[in-house]
Amino acid sequence: MSEDTSETENVTEQPGVVDTEQEMVEKLAEARDVIGKELRKVIIGQDAVVDQMLIALLAGGHCLITGAPGLAKTLLVSTLAKVFDLSFNRIQFTPDLMPSDITGTEILEDTTEGGRELVFNKGPIFANLILADEINRTPPKTQAALLEAMQEKQVSVAGTSLQLDKPFFVLATQNPIEMEGTYPLPEAQLDRFMFNIVIDYLTEDEEVAVVTQTTGGGAEEVKSVFSGEDLLKCHEVVRRVPIAEEVIRYAVRIAANSRPGQDHTSDYINEWVNWGAGTRAGQNLVLGAKTKALLDGRSHVTYDDVRAMAAPVLRHRILTNYRAEAEGITIDQVIEKLITMTPEKV
Numbered sequence: 001m002s003e004d005t006s007e008t009e010n011v012t013e014q015p016g017v018v019d020t021e022q023e024m025v026e027k028l029a030e031a032r033d034v035i036g037k038e039l040r041k042v043i044i045g046q047d048a049v050v051d052q053m054l055i056a057l058l059a060g061g062h063c064l065i066t067g068a069p070g071l072a073k074t075l076l077v078s079t080l081a082k083v084f085d086l087s088f089n090r091i092q093f094t095p096d097l098m099p100s101d102i103t104g105t106e107i108l109e110d111t112t113e114g115g116r117e118l119v120f121n122k123g124p125i126f127a128n129l130i131l132a133d134e135i136n137r138t139p140p141k142t143q144a145a146l147l148e149a150m151q152e153k154q155v156s157v158a159g160t161s162l163q164l165d166k167p168f169f170v171l172a173t174q175n176p177i178e179m180e181g182t183y184p185l186p187e188a189q190l191d192r193f194m195f196n197i198v199i200d201y202l203t204e205d206e207e208v209a210v211v212t213q214t215t216g217g218g219a220e221e222v223k224s225v226f227s228g229e230d231l232l233k234c235h236e237v238v239r240r241v242p243i244a245e246e247v248i249r250y251a252v253r254i255a256a257n258s259r260p261g262q263d264h265t266s267d268y269i270n271e272w273v274n275w276g277a278g279t280r281a282g283q284n285l286v287l288g289a290k291t292k293a294l295l296d297g298r299s300h301v302t303y304d305d306v307r308a309m310a311a312p313v314l315r316h317r318i319l320t321n322y323r324a325e326a327e328g329i330t331i332d333q334v335i336e337k338l339i340t341m342t343p344e345k346v
Contacts, residue, residue: 025237027230028058029297034225035083041220042079043072044213045206051295052197052312053080053171059291060235061194061284062150062170064135064185064316071199072210073173077131080171084231085224086128087165093138099145103155120157125149128165128228132172136182143185146170150192167231187275187319194284195312241290243301246345248286251306254342255281258318258334266341272324272334277317284313303344311335 032054039050049065056063057080065073074090081088091102104123108116124130125146135143148154153168154161172193175182190196202210256262259276260269269276289305314335324334 025294025299028234028237028294032295038083038222038225039076039079041222043076044209045202046072046076046199049076049197049199052195055288055291055295055309056195056197057084057169057231058234058295059194059238059284059287060167060169060231061287062192063172064190064193064196065171065173065199066196067173067175067199068201069175071201073199074131074133076199077129077171077173079222081129082222083224084129084226084228086167086169086228086231088129088131089124089127090131090133091124092133093135093142095138097138097142099142102142102145103149103157106158118158120162122162123155125155126164128167128169130168130170132170134175135172136174136185139183140186143183143189146172147189147192150189167228167235190316191278191280193316194288196316197312198315238287238290238294241293241299241301243286243290247289247301247303247306248282250303250342250344251285251289252282253346254285254306254310254338255279255314255317257342258314258338268337268341269334272320272327272329273318274321275319277314281313281317285309288313307339310339314338 032051035054036047036050043050053063053065053076065077067073078088078090091097100123102123102125104121104126106118107121109119111117132146135146148156149164149168150170153164153166155164156162170193174185201207255277257264257266258269258273258281259265260273285306286301288309289301292305292308293299293301311332315331318331318334320329320331320334324330
């Protein structure tokens with residue numbers, strides 16, 4: 001509780017900051033309904049997916065979106081860019097895509113003095129929101145071109161570092177790895193994604209609604225309800241949300257309990273898991289839980305908030321082994337058991 005008190009005292013000394021943050025907290029509390037209303041003009045169903053993507057954007061994290069082709073992954077991301085009034089570029093990943101096709105390249109241009117000089121031609125990475133479509137269709141060398149941009153928010157070209165526009169998000173779609181012509185993403189790059197969001201098939205009623213809308217008069221025009229500056233303010237507000245130390249410890253224990261070969265590891269983890277979640281998992285569990293609390297209109301984080309973030313945060317950070325595959329055990333089943341077996345307090 002001392003953490004909550006010190007946070008309050010610190011904010012009280014800065015009334016201007018309090019007013020700005022209170023305004024953003026109120027705006028965030030209304031954001032889910034307002035943004036959801038705009039998204040539903042185009043996107044039908046997938047409410048849980050939309051909520052998770054909103055949490056990632058408001059927390060400042062990148063998203064990996066997994067699903068079969070034709071499930072409106074691309075449409076969802078481009079619609080989010082419109083709602084948040086962000087500059088948007090789509091990169092279609094293909095087997096012959098080169099790293100310079102993403103970051104940009106130097107070209108030789110004539111100068112007004114009659115000479116020639118190298119000029120950097122910016123690639124599609126220079127936008128607020130990047131849709132990396134079917135990222136696992138391209139070889140690892142090109143996949144890795146995104147890594148520095150995602151982590152450092154910059155691109156290095158010819159020994160010079162160029163800063164990317166803020167806010168900067170990468171929302172990457174990938175096809176299920178079992179599909180032909182896909183390349184697994186390197187673990188180091190996977191760890192840069194805050195969430196791995198799974199999009200499943202729609203129900204029959206939802207699919208009927210989609211077919212009716214897309215073969216009829218078309219969807220309504222989507223309006224911008226947030227700006228890039230609003231998002232940057234949200235990132236600051238989210239990090240200032242008070243959270244009890246025992247809730248942080250709970251998030252850390254969930255991540256730690258997924259690692260095989262440790263003294264505290266359960267038998268089922270040792271049996272089913274080759275590789276567990278690292279420190280970034282605990283960080284993203286806490287950030288996601290803070291954002292969820294704000295979207296729910298609360299200024300404090302609960303254990304339930306952490307549990308709600310476990311599946312999207314851990315899906316791409318836990319690697320199951322052949323025993324789990326032979327027994328038909330999925331990643332989500334491992335995470336569910338992990339949550340059940342991790343106590344709130346020790």
